[in-house]
Amino acid sequence: MEAIAFHDAEAAAREALWWIYEEALPASERKTRDALAAIGDDPEYSFTLFCADGAVAGFSILFLPIDAQFAVLEYLAVDAGRRSRGMGASIMQAVIDQTGDRTLLIEIDRDGSEQAMRRRRFYERSGCMVLDGVRYRMPRIGAEAPPEMALLARLADDHATLSRDTLRDWIAVIDTRMYAQARDDRRIAAMLDKAPAMWRRADG
Numbered sequence: 001m002e003a004i005a006f007h008d009a010e011a012a013a014r015e016a017l018w019w020i021y022e023e024a025l026p027a028s029e030r031k032t033r034d035a036l037a038a039i040g041d042d043p044e045y046s047f048t049l050f051c052a053d054g055a056v057a058g059f060s061i062l063f064l065p066i067d068a069q070f071a072v073l074e075y076l077a078v079d080a081g082r083r084s085r086g087m088g089a090s091i092m093q094a095v096i097d098q099t100g101d102r103t104l105l106i107e108i109d110r111d112g113s114e115q116a117m118r119r120r121r122f123y124e125r126s127g128c129m130v131l132d133g134v135r136y137r138m139p140r141i142g143a144e145a146p147p148e149m150a151l152l153a154r155l156a157d158d159h160a161t162l163s164r165d166t167l168r169d170w171i172a173v174i175d176t177r178m179y180a181q182a183r184d185d186r187r188i189a190a191m192l193d194k195a196p197a198m199w200r201r202a203d204g
Contacts (some may be wrong), residue, residue, distance in 0.1 A: 001057070001090055001186045006040035016079075017049055018135050024077035028144035036061075044177065046098050050091050052115035058091050062098055069156070071102045072178060092126050096154070103156045104128070105170065107138055110150040115117045117193040120150070120197045128152040128201065131167070133195035139181040162199045164192055 004013065018033060031039075039045045039061060046062040058078035064071050073095055078088045096104070106123055109116040120130070129152065129192045136151040153162055171188050 001087070002051045003094060004049045004051060006037075006049060008058075009049050013049055013051070013056050017059055019073070020056065020059065020077050020079050023080060026144075029138070029141075029145040031141055034047055039107065048076045048094070049100075050085070050087070050094070052082070055079075057087050060091055060095050062095055063174070064098075065104070065173055065177060068170065068173055069102050071099045071104050072174060073104060073106045088122060089126075092095065092122075096126065099154075099156075101156050101158065103159060103162060104154040105174075106152040106154075107136065107149050108152060109147065111147060120152070123152050123154075126154065128154040129199070131162075131195070132191075134167070135194065136171075137187075137191060139175055141179060153199065160201050164195050164197050167195075168192055196204050 006014070006017075009017070014037075021036070022030065040047045044063060044065055046060075046064060048060050049056050050058045050060070056079065059075070060073065061075040063074050064106075076088070076091055076095065078091065102172055106128060108119050108123065131151045131153055134151045136149045138146045138149060140146060145188075155162060168188055171191070172183050172185070175188070176183050
């Protein structure tokens with residue numbers, strides 16, 4: 001598997017990426033092509049294409065704020081014809097390696113569908129846990145309002161816990177810098193009003 005930064009990818013590889021992106025993600029969770037392309041030049045992002053056998057097999061987009069100890073896996077997708085062959089796990093390991101000593105956050109659907117459950121199990125196998133009590137909603141970025149989602153975390157090796165106050169600050173960074181929306185403390189408070197004061201890693 002070869003990793004290529006988005007800004008180094010040729011036009012044909014970028015076009016293959018768009019097909020994977022649009023097939024894998026619902027409209028309510030997709031940014032426009034222009035917005036996605038701009039991420040490739042943003043110093044707070046790692047936008048990587050993964051190639052196998054000379055073709056784009058998948059990609060990841062990782063938000064890495066320069067002044068905070070967390071990261072967000074904004075997107076991870078694999079070409080439909082290469083799923084269930086270990087490609088997703090290989091990309092996820094690359095994401096974990098890029099994350100380093102940060103806590104990794106991941107937004108996933110919680111609609112109870114089989115696809116949502118598969119995604120949850122996939123991330124749990126990589127050491128992620130669901131942050132119980134969080135009624136997470138990403139800001140509206142497209143024509144359709146996004147549904148309530150689950151928020152997962154893979155705590156950094158030297159962090160056995162994550163506090164609600166820390167998560168509140170991180171969500172504000174996600175809203176304002178990852179989604180370029182105005183900070184809305186009331187919205188964030190509503191997401192966390194049933195959350196515990198602390199989440200603890202199972203082996204913590």
